[in-house]
Amino acid sequence: MTTAPLRKDAARNWERIVAVARELVDEGTPLQLNDVARRVPVGVGTVYRHFPTPEALLETVAIPCLEELAAHGERALADDDPRRALTGFLTRTIEAQVTDASLSAVAAAPTDALPRTTELKRTLSSVGGQLLDRARDAGAVRPDLTRDDLVPLMCGIAYAATVHGSAPAARAETARRYLTALLEGVYVRGR
Amino acid sequence: MTTAPLRKDAARNWERIVAVARELVDEGTPLQLNDVARRVPVGVGTVYRHFPTPEALLETVAIPCLEELAAHGERALADDDPRRALTGFLTRTIEAQVTDASLSAVAAAPTDALPRTTELKRTLSSVGGQLLDRARDAGAVRPDLTRDDLVPLMCGIAYAATVHGSAPAARAETARRYLTALLEGVYVRGR
Amino acid sequence: MTTAPLRKDAARNWERIVAVARELVDEGTPLQLNDVARRVPVGVGTVYRHFPTPEALLETVAIPCLEELAAHGERALADDDPRRALTGFLTRTIEAQVTDASLSAVAAAPTDALPRTTELKRTLSSVGGQLLDRARDAGAVRPDLTRDDLVPLMCGIAYAATVHGSAPAARAETARRYLTALLEGVYVRGR
Amino acid sequence: MTTAPLRKDAARNWERIVAVARELVDEGTPLQLNDVARRVPVGVGTVYRHFPTPEALLETVAIPCLEELAAHGERALADDDPRRALTGFLTRTIEAQVTDASLSAVAAAPTDALPRTTELKRTLSSVGGQLLDRARDAGAVRPDLTRDDLVPLMCGIAYAATVHGSAPAARAETARRYLTALLEGVYVRGR
DNA sequence: CATGAATGAGCCTTCATTCAT
DNA sequence: AATGAATGAAGGCTCATTCAT
Secondary structure, eight states: OOOOOOOHHHHHHHHHHHHHHHHHHHTTOOOOHHHHHHHTTOOHHHHHHHOSSHHHHHHHHHHHHHHHHHHHHHHHTTOSOHHHHHHHHHHHHHHHHHHOHHHHHHHHOSSOSSHHHHHHHHHHHHHHHHHHHHHHHTTOBOTTOOGGGHHHHHHHHHHHHHHHTOOHHHHHHHHHHHHHHHHHOSBOTTO | OOOOOOOHHHHHHHHHHHHHHHHHHHTTOOOOHHHHHHHTTOOHHHHHHHOSSHHHHHHHHHHHHHHHHHHHHHHHTTOSOHHHHHHHHHHHHHHHHHHOHHHHHHHHOSSOSSHHHHHHHHHHHHHHHHHHHHHHHTTOBOTTOOHHHHHHHHHHHHHHHHHHTOOHHHHHHHHHHHHHHHHHOSBOTTO | OOOOOOOHHHHHHHHHHHHHHHHHHHTTOOOOHHHHHHHTTOOHHHHHHHOSSHHHHHHHHHHHHHHHHHHHHHHHHTOSOHHHHHHHHHHHHHHHHHHOHHHHHHHHOSSOSSHHHHHHHHHHHHHHHHHHHHHHHTTOBOTTOOGGGHHHHHHHHHHHHHHHTOOHHHHHHHHHHHHHHHHHOSBOTTO | OOOOOOOHHHHHHHHHHHHHHHHHHHTTOOOOHHHHHHHTTOOHHHHHHHOSSHHHHHHHHHHHHHHHHHHHHHHHHTOSOHHHHHHHHHHHHHHHHHHOHHHHHHHHOSSOSSHHHHHHHHHHHHHHHHHHHHHHHTTOBOTTOOHHHHHHHHHHHHHHHHHHTOOHHHHHHHHHHHHHHHHHOSBOTTO
């Protein structure tokens, strides 16, 4: 069951709204439906018709990135080195989250506005969980970490990079360093 | 140079305002100056006189905890096991941050409203930095971590515990697990 | 001169719209053209084409009941007991009005959207007027009541039953009591 | 226990707001808080401070009239002709309701915004009830009417006068005629 | 004829801040 | 110093109506 395809003019507006929302997200402005409408510009009603809540719009903006992440995760499952697979997936996730403010917000939100978001988050959890389990089964991961810790830890790393306050460009690099620290430990091995 | 001491009645109000603010912070209510005034109760103007912005009030609420942390840090400097000292300090920091909403907000804020806050944050950075340097000098800490990473990482851990969504009670436990993971590494040693 | 008959599909929509409107009226929902369209479902434009205003739709919904009342009135004219005839007519009217929200709205409205409504209201006034006149001529009705008082008084009774706030079921009973009080007088005869 | 008296300037605004509201009520405009603010003129917040809801403002406008009615009712209780007392009270009530749109709205509302309103409505019910009971005890009133019928019937009469559509000036006269009809009966005595 | 997307005026409400008392 | 009334920008949302497709 798919949603009926939008009329051409409606689709046009949908695109424009999402595009503006993307810009706002990228420049760190909080998404306000009236504001989006003013900038597109379309009537407020049009934005409300397409996206009943700011969350719905935000998630729509985030979905392509979530899909890409999920796709990457699926590929990672094919890697037969469990540690490399997990590392790769997490690295990618962190990069995305640090680069794209919509992702961190959506990832941290306890509830979703769109079913598609829920679905994708579930997929990501599942893929991450499998990668984690595999690595743990291989004895590569400390046993007290569960699947439910993955998302919080990634959000935490991304948040840490934000707090660090480096310029957006450097932020990705910082985040990668923090991820490495988390994975390999702040304390040097064997000491 | 010190500020003139408050008149006795003014001092009384100051205390009452801070006490109410503390309660609000603890129950997770966002600090609104009007709201605080109503609850004390004093006139809004009185609250504004003492605390020109919500941030100033929030920082005032946070300061005692920051001082306690700083004191703990000073004592940790006396410990001659650098790793134990650092671990103790960070554990304490995380616990405080997870328990007390004022701390996480103040710690993550890029600018401060009160000079005293800036001073305390500097002290904490300095103490943490010394503990870190010492541990690194002892070869116990990975070399790519700098003093500037300490606060972000702690904020990240606290945030991760929040995202995990466990009840406030369990949150401290979660945060401690995450700190351990960070310090010792997600990946098991020697593999 | 009659309106051109609708095309078969248009007629079908007309019916469906009116049916939905009837449901909405019965469940006490205010008639909103957009809402009706969504529920039918047809495009808003279709509803607007058939019914330029909510009033037009409401009147369309009310018309069958008005017709039935009118028919009843015509029959009452044949009754040779003028008082019984009037009482029967008013009773029926009140019952209808209390039962059917479209009627009270249409009856109380100072202007009509549809000519047919005006026509029916005129018929009803005329019939009621004749019944009233006859009863008055028989000396059964106080002389200061005119034809123009009939509709207001019926609306008033229905409204009173609404204000009484009894459940819809009991409302008809209340209305009947009020009508009796009005006809026979609150004050006991001969005192 | 009384509410603290308002500061002089606040009292001034309170008065101005109520005065404007009175005008709006009298010209039949629905009370909208923003609208009131614009017309006074004061900031919206000021109106909201004094009257959290349109209902609260409306009731404030109505209260003096309710008080006057209640006072009249108390005096009527002293009349030793029960029928005359009741008639007088109802006449006065109807006149007030027809003249003042705030009264009909407040009278018909199932719930009140202000405690004072509830109190006054209760007083009026009680007074009316006593007058009714007395008249019934004297055998002057049909026995199937209860205290709970008084308010609905008065609202109904007032509404009927409105539906009649005569000019506001004539409306009071119409209402009085309807009240008489109700009290003495539409049907002539002894027939 | 039917569709339903778009419009935008308009209402509601909150809250940070100022300033007369 | 304290008070708390006043302000009004700002944001949220709904809905009647139009008009391009």
